[in-house]
Amino acid sequence: MPVGRYLKEGHTVALSESLDSISLGKIVVIREQLMKAQAAGQTVYRLESGDPSFSVAPHVLAALQAAAVAGKTHYIPNDGIPQLRAALRDKLRHKNKIAAVTENDIFVTNGAMHALFVTFSCLLKTGDEVIVPDPMWTEVVENIKLAGGVPVGVPLKFEKDFEYDPADIRARITPRTKAIFLNTPHNPTGAVLSKETLLEILAIAEAHGLWIISDEAYEDVLYAPNEHHSIAALAPHYLDKIISVYSFSKTYAMSGLRVGCIVTTDSVLQSRIPKLLRCTINGVNSVTQWAAVAALEGPQDQLAEMRDEYALRRTLLLEALQGIEGLRPFAPHGGFCLWAQLDPSLDARLGCSSGDELSEWLARQGIGSAPGDAFGVTCHDAIRFAFSCDTEMVRSGAIALRRALTGQTAASAAPLAESRS
DSSP: OOTTEEEETTEEEEHHHHGGGOOOOHHHHHHHHHHHHHHTTOOOBOOSOOOOOSOOOHHHHHHHHHHHHTTOOSOOOTTOOHHHHHHHHHHHHHTSOOTTOOGGGEEEESHHHHHHHHHHHHHOOTTOEEEEEESOOHHHHHHHHHTTOEEEEEEOOGGGTTOOOHHHHHHTOOTTEEEEEEESSOTTTOOOOOHHHHHHHHHHHHHHTOEEEEEOTTTTOBOTTOOOOOGGGGOGGGGGGEEEEEESTTTSSOGGGOOEEEEOOOHHHHHHHHHHHHHHTSSOOHHHHHHHHHHHHSOOHHHHHHHHHHHHHHHHHHHHHTTOTTEEEEOOSBSSEEEEEEOTHHHHHHSOOSHHHHHHHHHTTTBOOEEGGGSOTTOTTEEEEEOOSOHHHHHHHHHHHHHHHTTSSGGGSOOHHHHTO
16 A cells, blocks of 8 residues: 555545544644733733743753854754764663663654654554553544554543553453553653553563553653653563654753654664655754754753752642642642543533533633543543643642632633533
8 A cells, every 4th residue: 555545444545634534632722722812911821731941951052053053054864963863872771771772773853743653654554553541642642543553542540540551451452453552751641650560561562462662751750759661671672562752852841942763673663764754854953963962961950950840830730729629630740741630510610511611711711721632532521731831820820720710710701601502
């Protein structure tokens, strides 16, 4: 079958047609609404988007400028500049404990989202199933679909700290299952997979000959006593079937600079990935790759400072949401998002019977959020708040959010039940 086409309901479908089933996302809609209100002079609280508020470290900016001044603004190697691949190799060996990795196993991408698009496109055949957590960052599922794959969701449970349950994964394996997708720390819940759970998932994958795709974009955003474990480090004997994805966006607040990478030792994927990199980007922005080298090789002090600030923001938001009838917040173990479950009593108080309705209602008051069903099919009764915006916005936003949810400022926005009538 030609590249860019796959079967849907018995018919061959072009990639352009498949895009019609992909949404721009509810988070984008809410973000645009808030930005429009902000431009009109309304006070808004940007709790909907996961973009680190921190500035890029001075030595990283200096490297970016130096690269531009030195004329390093031309075409570069398709898979990434050798200096960055070598720096990533050292980081993966020493920090992630993936001892066998070499620079030839690393492919630099235009951020982690591009890495996932390339990974699924190079790995999946039409109809291949990929087991994913539900909820899950929306673009993961969409990229599986764009590659012709079928996402199979495993509902995550509050009672189990939203940790991927190996038994639930095992129950969803079929003859068409190709891979198990992991994301730890997890967006949107903030769950962190323990070493024991990762080993159980690894055993399942080995027993069925499945691939493991591990998205570790939030590896450095953790709250004590939680620890991050790279599954590839736990399985040197199974390394050829593990694909790891990393990003500079969260660890180094380089979200706009768009640098990520794919790590794989599989020879077939290593022959396919460069082709798709060439056809999609023909190399990541040259000067940002030099900035990424500086980020890896320079001082790492900023990581601890960012973690401390995130921990403060996490506390501010958690305290604001405690004791509110109809809402049960989950204290994230990692990442910078707070997930909360809703119950029917919220509808009785606010006229919001789902996370979608509550998110819309809050947006009309200038408070950002993301409805649960933006992340999965089992999450209509949940909502996510990001605390990646600056601390003062989180502080004032937490106060405004509590007031709104307890009815103290609800007069500024009519309940949806009334607005729809």
